[in-house]
Amino acid sequence: MEMANVTFEYLPGTPLAHTALTDINLTISEGDFIALVGPTGSGKSTLIQHLNGLLTPTSGSLSFRGRRVGVDVSPLELRREIGLIFQFPESQLFEHTVADDIGFGLRRQGLTGPEVASRVENALLQVGLDYAHYAQRSPFSLSGGEQRLVAIAGVLAMRPRFLVLDEPTSGLDARGKAAIFDCLDRLNSDGVAILMVTHSMDEVAESARRIIVLNEGKIVLDDKPERIFAHASFLRGIGLDIPKAAELVYKLREKGFEIELDSVSVRSVVDSVAAAVKERCAN
Amino acid sequence: MRFGLTIGEYYPVDSPVHALDPRVKILLVLVFTIAVFAVVNFSGLTAAAALIVGVALVSRVPIRLAVKGVRPLLYLLALTFIIHLFTGAKPWIELGPLHISVPGARSGALVGIRLVILVVGAAFLTLTSTPIELTDAIESLLAPLKKVRVPAHEIAMMMTIALRFIPTLAAETDKIVKAQASRGARFESSNPVTRARSFIPVLVPLFLSVFRRADELAEAMEARAYRGGEGRTRMRRLEMKGRDVLTLISATAVFAGLAWFGRLPLV
Ligand SMILES: Nc1ncnc2c1ncn2[C@@H]1O[C@H](COP(=O)(O)OP(=O)(O)O)[C@@H](O)[C@H]1O
Ligand SMILES: [Mg+2]
Numbered sequence: 001m002e003m004a005n006v007t008f009e010y011l012p013g014t015p016l017a018h019t020a021l022t023d024i025n026l027t028i029s030e031g032d033f034i035a036l037v038g039p040t041g042s043g044k045s046t047l048i049q050h051l052n053g054l055l056t057p058t059s060g061s062l063s064f065r066g067r068r069v070g071v072d073v074s075p076l077e078l079r080r081e082i083g084l085i086f087q088f089p090e091s092q093l094f095e096h097t098v099a100d101d102i103g104f105g106l107r108r109q110g111l112t113g114p115e116v117a118s119r120v121e122n123a124l125l126q127v128g129l130d131y132a133h134y135a136q137r138s139p140f141s142l143s144g145g146e147q148r149l150v151a152i153a154g155v156l157a158m159r160p161r162f163l164v165l166d167e168p169t170s171g172l173d174a175r176g177k178a179a180i181f182d183c184l185d186r187l188n189s190d191g192v193a194i195l196m197v198t199h200s201m202d203e204v205a206e207s208a209r210r211i212i213v214l215n216e217g218k219i220v221l222d223d224k225p226e227r228i229f230a231h232a233s234f235l236r237g238i239g240l241d242i243p244k245a246a247e248l249v250y251k252l253r254e255k256g257f258e259i260e261l262d263s264v265s266v267r268s269v270v271d272s273v274a275a276a277v278k279e280r281c282a283n
Numbered sequence: 284m285r286f287g288l289t290i291g292e293y294y295p296v297d298s299p300v301h302a303l304d305p306r307v308k309i310l311l312v313l314v315f316t317i318a319v320f321a322v323v324n325f326s327g328l329t330a331a332a333a334l335i336v337g338v339a340l341v342s343r344v345p346i347r348l349a350v351k352g353v354r355p356l357l358y359l360l361a362l363t364f365i366i367h368l369f370t371g372a373k374p375w376i377e378l379g380p381l382h383i384s385v386p387g388a389r390s391g392a393l394v395g396i397r398l399v400i401l402v403v404g405a406a407f408l409t410l411t412s413t414p415i416e417l418t419d420a421i422e423s424l425l426a427p428l429k430k431v432r433v434p435a436h437e438i439a440m441m442m443t444i445a446l447r448f449i450p451t452l453a454a455e456t457d458k459i460v461k462a463q464a465s466r467g468a469r470f471e472s473s474n475p476v477t478r479a480r481s482f483i484p485v486l487v488p489l490f491l492s493v494f495r496r497a498d499e500l501a502e503a504m505e506a507r508a509y510r511g512g513e514g515r516t517r518m519r520r521l522e523m524k525g526r527d528v529l530t531l532i533s534a535t536a537v538f539a540g541l542a543w544f545g546r547l548p549l550v
Contacts, residue, residue: 054464079464
């Protein structure tokens, strides 16, 4: 997926016109795990709505596997390959049963009976919900976290190769968040590319292999997590945090510890810090 | 989903017309309407159109936005004109089997142009006043009717709430439509039954959200001890200033002049 010089303006030609994205250049490859971060209003939601053709750039272009979106490939086709999950996706549930709701997109595609049933079962499995226990219940009788997983399953049932999520963990408790991340990690190891919007840096540090920072509609940083957090003061300046684990490393470095970093997940930071401390003691 | 200004939506700029007391604007639209109905010649209608152009210039609202409101009326206008054309009095112009009435053509054109002028003129009310200003103004204008048990405050509160939630619900609808489209919903079927059915995935979540919002709003209002208009003070006070009174009087005089001019035996 490639975005070239994409600029997007809301309500063009009116006094309320507002340029939400400016000159976005972005390439997303198969199997990526990307976090898109940025302060509120920086254009994250606007950007991801371009990825499956819900919004069309005011200027610039998008292409998917080398084909121009809107020219060689229609938004409808695009949506089969790229699953987009909005913020608070549980508000889109509408069917009588969980299974029917998850199967909605499949039936739209013209699939029927056993094929739908097996894909629904599979999608529930992917989000970690038990088919026998959930399939025939009303989605409105579930907890908020379960509803969200069901809504995500509704998109996964379409078997997208590329999953885009807008703040999938907002408003969930720690267990709900963990359930979402387990699901995303599993999907990614099955080869599904993931782009998730978030503003919680601690979450990002664990899974993402690439972080894109958006500010005022422009991409300001696009790099590996451990390198992104070297810009700690810049990030704080635009209202973003840096993960606690990364912060610890930078503080220790200031105190003269030599710590190598190849990831900012808590586990690898613990390992590197332990190694550095051991070395210092040995000397 | 389509974004953008629709007819008569508030156009946010600073101008003397925007700054005018909304009650004055409502009253002037009423006076203007009466005056335009009194006009029976084309000179008068031309003068009324010139007044509207003047208001457009002073208010810095592109007149195009006000004229947009006429579009839904085009069929009505055409129909009115045709009916006048064929049902009017003599003399007739005979075009084969058709009898076209000359006074009919005249009265049809008068009625049509008058309607356009009224719609365009009234559009400036909503283009230059926020919905909240308008509901406050309506409450204030209806206040004397409280004596005869017209629930002026409740009417205004209902209007305020309805107006307040239009953008919210539009945004909500947009989001649900996009979310369902993202998982394969289509809304453009040519079969009306399929088309109507395709909106179920939008309508069910939308209604759920409307009821939830209504509940939350009611609770929030009760938690703030809201119980109607009696003895309530307001944060935004409408104040009639000297300039507002002056505008009301002078514009009323101008509109009276318009009515008088419009009834002179001119073209
Ligand atoms: N439907 C819309 N109409 C007009 N402006 C919008 C709309 N949606 C978002 N915006 C504006 O575009 C900017 C980017 O918004 P958004 O993409 O939602 O940011 P984020 O998701 O990063 O918080 C904001 O300034 C917002 O006010
Ligand atoms: Mg957002």
